[in-house]
Amino acid sequence: xxxxxxxxxxxxxxxxxxxxxxxxxxxxxxxxxxxxxxxxxxxxxxxxxxxxxxxxxxxxxxxxxxxxxxxxxxxxxxxxxxxxxxxxxxxxxxxxxxxxxxxxxxxxxxxxxxxxxxxxxxxxxxxxxxxxxxxxxxxxxxxxxxxxxxxxxxxxxxxxxxxxxxxxxxxxxxxxxxxxxxxxxxxxxxxxxxxxxxxxxxxxxxxxxxxxxxxxxxxxxxxxxxxxxxxxxxxxxxxxxxxxxxxxxxxxxxxxxxxxxxxxxxxxxxxxxxxxxxxxxxxxxxxxxxxxxxxxxxxxxxxxxxxxxxx
Numbered sequence: 001x002x003x004x005x006x007x008x009x010x011x012x013x014x015x016x017x018x019x020x021x022x023x024x025x026x027x028x029x030x031x032x033x034x035x036x037x038x039x040x041x042x043x044x045x046x047x048x049x050x051x052x053x054x055x056x057x058x059x060x061x062x063x064x065x066x067x068x069x070x071x072x073x074x075x076x077x078x079x080x081x082x083x084x085x086x087x088x089x090x091x092x093x094x095x096x097x098x099x100x101x102x103x104x105x106x107x108x109x110x111x112x113x114x115x116x117x118x119x120x121x122x123x124x125x126x127x128x129x130x131x132x133x134x135x136x137x138x139x140x141x142x143x144x145x146x147x148x149x150x151x152x153x154x155x156x157x158x159x160x161x162x163x164x165x166x167x168x169x170x171x172x173x174x175x176x177x178x179x180x181x182x183x184x185x186x187x188x189x190x191x192x193x194x195x196x197x198x199x200x201x202x203x204x205x206x207x208x209x210x211x212x213x214x215x216x217x218x219x220x221x222x223x224x225x226x227x228x229x230x231x232x233x234x235x236x237x238x239x240x241x242x243x244x245x246x247x248x249x250x251x252x253x254x255x256x257x258x259x260x261x262x263x264x265x266x267x268x269x270x271x272x273x274x275x276x277x278x279x280x281x282x283x284x285x286x287x288x289x290x291x292x293x294x295x296x297x298x299x300x301x302x303x304x305x306x307x308x309x310x311x
Contacts (some may be wrong), residue, residue: 098120140252171308173202174300176210182293183217189265191299192307197258199227202301206265206272208293215239217294218265218272221303222255237287244287254281260306267291 016175116291171177181187193201201223207217216238223229231253236245254276255261271285288294299305 003244041253055163057206058212084208092119104152166228171299171304171305173303174298175305175308177297177299177308178210179297182292183267184292185267187267188305188311189297190309190311191263191265192260193303193305195222195255195257195262196302198270198306199257199302200225202303203299204263205298206294207296207298208288210296210298213241214296215293217286217288217291219243220274223255224255224302235282235284239288247282247284256281267294 020218024181026034083287173302180190191197191204193202201221203222204218204220205216206220210216219234219236221230221236223234232248233250233253233255235247264275266275269291271283273283274281297308
């Protein structure tokens, strides 16, 4: 049993007892005159409870208002949840967008780095190729220059040889031939000839002049059959009209009647060397000094000379 007391507008204190039956009667239909609210209550109006205006004291209204408050709270809670979900969604979307943007930036940076690396590799490869080409060009130029110099030297040597070489085909014997530049160390004289088929002897002399009375640095006398000598080569010198001691020792006799021979005479600082048919034959020490006094070649006897060359 609930009871509520309030002061009426006439300041008369009344007392009304509320029961569920009375509540049903009062609440049936629209609210009647017995439905009192706090609105206009003198004590409430004077108490400063302005926020209480329109508040109904009856349990039914309170239940409805409580339900309304619950709905309002629920609605507020739903709104709050919706706001929270929306905020979470926005946050997630923002985070995803940031993550995608960050990933995109990272991919872009990686692509730029790879591009730079490829460009660097290409530049280095191009530089290496250019260096190789330069080296090849330099080598080719050096080779060409060396070949040109060699050819030039060969040409100069050929000119020198042409100046120094005297070629005589079928030299009439006896022959007196000047030695270009005289006999010096390294000077070579090439003689090609054929002894006659009935040859007895022929002589090759290195002379200090062109006359028969000139001194002889070397008297090279090939004897097939002369006097008591057969197949002998006598080497000696002559000074003041007198022949010196003879040298006769040989290992073999390289000359044959009717067959061609090649003879090479070489001037050396110690003497004169002779080779026949590309084989060393004899050494003859200098007896007349200086060796540059020897400036003529004299050939006579049973021989046909086809070629003479000085080098």
